[in-house]
Amino acid sequence: MQIFVCIKQVPDSGQIRVHPVTNTIMRQGVPTIINPYDLFGLEQALRLRDRFGGEVTVMTMGPPMAVDSLRKALTYGADRAVLLTDRVFAGSDTLATSYALSNLILKAGETWGAPDIVFCGKQTIDGDTAQVGPGIARRLGLSQLTYVSGIDDMDLTDRQILVRRRGDHGVQVLRSQLPVMVTMMEGSNEIRRGTQADALRAARAEVVKWNAATVGIPDVSLCGLRGSPTVVKKVFAPTAREEKAEMVATTDQSPVAMADALINQIFTRQPALQDDLLRQAAGH
Amino acid sequence: MSNQTSRPAGSGRANMKRELPEHFRSYKHVWVFIEFEHGRIHPVSLELLGEGRKLADKLEVELAAVIAGSGHDALEEVAGTTFSYGADLAYIIDNPVLADYRNEPYTRVMTALVEKYQPEIMLLGATVLGRDLAGAVATTLKTGLTADCTELAIDGERSLAATRPTFGGSLLCTIHTLNYRPQMATVRPRVMAMPVAQEGRSGRIVEFTVDLKEEDIITKVLDFLPDTANEAAQLAFADIVVAGGIGLRTSENVQLVRDLANALGGDWGGSRPLVQKGWIPAERQIGQTGKTIRPRLYIAAGISGAIQHRVGVEGADLIVAINTDPQAPIFDFAHVGITADAITLLPALTNAFRQRLSVNRLAG
Numbered sequence A: 001m002q003i004f005v006c007i008k009q010v011p012d013s014g015q016i017r018v019h020p021v022t023n024t025i026m027r028q029g030v031p032t033i034i035n036p037y038d039l040f041g042l043e044q045a046l047r048l049r050d051r052f053g054g055e056v057t058v059m060t061m062g063p064p065m066a067v068d069s070l071r072k073a074l075t076y077g078a079d080r081a082v083l084l085t086d087r088v089f090a091g092s093d094t095l096a097t098s099y100a101l102s103n104l105i106l107k108a109g110e111t112w113g114a115p116d117i118v119f120c121g122k123q124t125i126d127g128d129t130a131q132v133g134p135g136i137a138r139r140l141g142l143s144q145l146t147y148v149s150g151i152d153d154m155d156l157t158d159r160q161i162l163v164r165r166r167g168d169h170g171v172q173v174l175r176s177q178l179p180v181m182v183t184m185m186e187g188s189n190e191i192r193r194g195t196q197a198d199a200l201r202a203a204r205a206e207v208v209k210w211n212a213a214t215v216g217i218p219d220v221s222l223c224g225l226r227g228s229p230t231v232v233k234k235v236f237a238p239t240a241r242e243e244k245a246e247m248v249a250t251t252d253q254s255p256v257a258m259a260d261a262l263i264n265q266i267f268t269r270q271p272a273l274q275d276d277l278l279r280q281a282a283g284h
Numbered sequence B: 001m002s003n004q005t006s007r008p009a010g011s012g013r014a015n016m017k018r019e020l021p022e023h024f025r026s027y028k029h030v031w032v033f034i035e036f037e038h039g040r041i042h043p044v045s046l047e048l049l050g051e052g053r054k055l056a057d058k059l060e061v062e063l064a065a066v067i068a069g070s071g072h073d074a075l076e077e078v079a080g081t082t083f084s085y086g087a088d089l090a091y092i093i094d095n096p097v098l099a100d101y102r103n104e105p106y107t108r109v110m111t112a113l114v115e116k117y118q119p120e121i122m123l124l125g126a127t128v129l130g131r132d133l134a135g136a137v138a139t140t141l142k143t144g145l146t147a148d149c150t151e152l153a154i155d156g157e158r159s160l161a162a163t164r165p166t167f168g169g170s171l172l173c174t175i176h177t178l179n180y181r182p183q184m185a186t187v188r189p190r191v192m193a194m195p196v197a198q199e200g201r202s203g204r205i206v207e208f209t210v211d212l213k214e215e216d217i218i219t220k221v222l223d224f225l226p227d228t229a230n231e232a233a234q235l236a237f238a239d240i241v242v243a244g245g246i247g248l249r250t251s252e253n254v255q256l257v258r259d260l261a262n263a264l265g266g267d268w269g270g271s272r273p274l275v276q277k278g279w280i281p282a283e284r285q286i287g288q289t290g291k292t293i294r295p296r297l298y299i300a301a302g303i304s305g306a307i308q309h310r311v312g313v314e315g316a317d318l319i320v321a322i323n324t325d326p327q328a329p330i331f332d333f334a335h336v337g338i339t340a341d342a343i344t345l346l347p348a349l350t351n352a353f354r355q356r357l358s359v360n361r362l363a364g
């Protein structure tokens, strides 16, 4: 069985700062991690491989330094890693990204065998759109299974897969047909600690590096900035509200005095709320 | 995912001028996809009708509701509801294959409908269903899609200006789809205000049929396990919400937040790091990637007020912030603030509220 896992290298979210004057994001020196949502797909992929046999290939489109994330994925036990990197992809929005990744998947499929399952992260922590997985599924004609909370069963002979999917109002139990694109819910599993053997292998492994030409992108005008229908017209800091918060201050700094002053302030501003709370309390 | 969201302002693209190709100029009207599942309309769809109405008025076009499902009477009833919330017309797609949401048939229907009736704007809820569907439809149509918008407007050139928080914590970006149609956007529940229903308002129904056969659909729904009255699901609709952040310091102190919420008959939640630390369950997260709330009173204790948190709470009538740092950004958008240690103030507040409310009970 061939399983492909798409990952993205993202800056560690807690550590991003914005330049106070230019409003630009200061990326320098910010450590990167594998998008945390992708790890749920990777772990699920490894479990399926351990049970059914086959290979797990991790892949990403990104700058050359994304190779670090791919190597990290190898330490968890992925069998091989592929990086698609090329300047033509710079500035891709989600539509252009799914175009590049679906061509990467096709090329990887020709090289190692077509995938039975493609895992994508449910969303990323930087873009946060949840659009690339569905985009890949559409472009490759894979059945789209998003927000999967568990894979209950799989049958490689009749190529069926049984999953639970987290809907808005409950859980759907779905049966679909391979090949599928799956995004896993967070918390559905926990990434394993890689073995020492895997760590050694990852350190020595060669990450496959492809560019637009080696992958054979049919139309580079659909890549990067040019291929992105969305245009960022403006980036700005949120306006502060007209007046800042009214600060409640007390001479007596005891919690009791402060609580009292704060509640007075709340009820002065929201007399109706006070009435309703009193009514509610009286009703009980 | 979208690399562009992390691109700095003033980069080349912002100034790029793009024309709308001739064949897209006939695309008119604003559409809202109505989520109708298990006999219920998702409230986000009605919120979007309110927002869609404003966009349609600005553009001087019609607002249409798109209603897909199985069972004609039910769908017509939904259409009636959408009219009272502002729709001028409703497209109804009635087919047994559409009984339960599945990506494949819904994507087919939506794509066919767009190709036939050519809307300029299409809005969907940023729910599980809406995100699953929007990504697939936008890719099929090869058009732009902006996720999780917090503000929608029409600019001088009739273009949809979709604003969303961007990566990094303190910026917003405005995204346009200049040379493709429709312009697609998703908005999370409770971000937009619920419009007031106008009884007696009516509209036209347009039936749309597509050739869909169950045999052709690969994915089958074997079962559906509805959520039992999940208490956390109420958070988005609570009148009073108390939330804690990293300032709580320990997982045990989350209890202080719950106690205050309890005393006020409200609900409780927290910032995203508390979810990441495992102190609170994911469905209690408030903010851009958690729940958006619109309570009458929101009390934030030990929360710094990052943009991703702010966009989830800004709709509250009264925001009260408790923070030890007088410079914390939360004081920029809270209405009432106090520089105090949440760990000692929260129990004092709980006691004081309890006393005031019980004194009245004895007196009354």
Ligand SMILES: Cc1cc2nc3c(=O)[nH]c(=O)nc-3n(C[C@H](O)[C@H](O)[C@H](O)COP(=O)(O)OP(=O)(O)OC[C@H]3O[C@@H](n4cnc5c(N)ncnc54)[C@H](O)[C@@H]3O)c2cc1C
Residues within 6 Å of the ligand: A013, A014, A124, A125, A126, A127, A128, B167, B168, B169, B244, B245, B246, B247, B248, B270, B271, B272, B273, B274, B285, B286, B287, B288, B289, B290, B291, B301, B302, B303, B304, B305, B306, B307, B308, B309, B312, B322, B323, B324, B325, B328, B340, B341, B342, B343
């Ligand atoms: C793509 C993306 C999506 C995100 N989505 C969300 C989201 O949905 N919701 C969300 O909340 N965050 C979200 N975040 C994270 C967000 O950027 C902030 O990191 C987060 O909100 C900070 O949480 P906090 O305020 O609890 O912690 P901090 O920023 O660490 O703030 C802690 C605050 O507590 C104060 N404090 C410390 N001790 C005390 C005390 N004893 N008493 C009172 N105050 C004290 C400090 O002064 C400080 O202001 C997202 C980030 C990204 C990148």
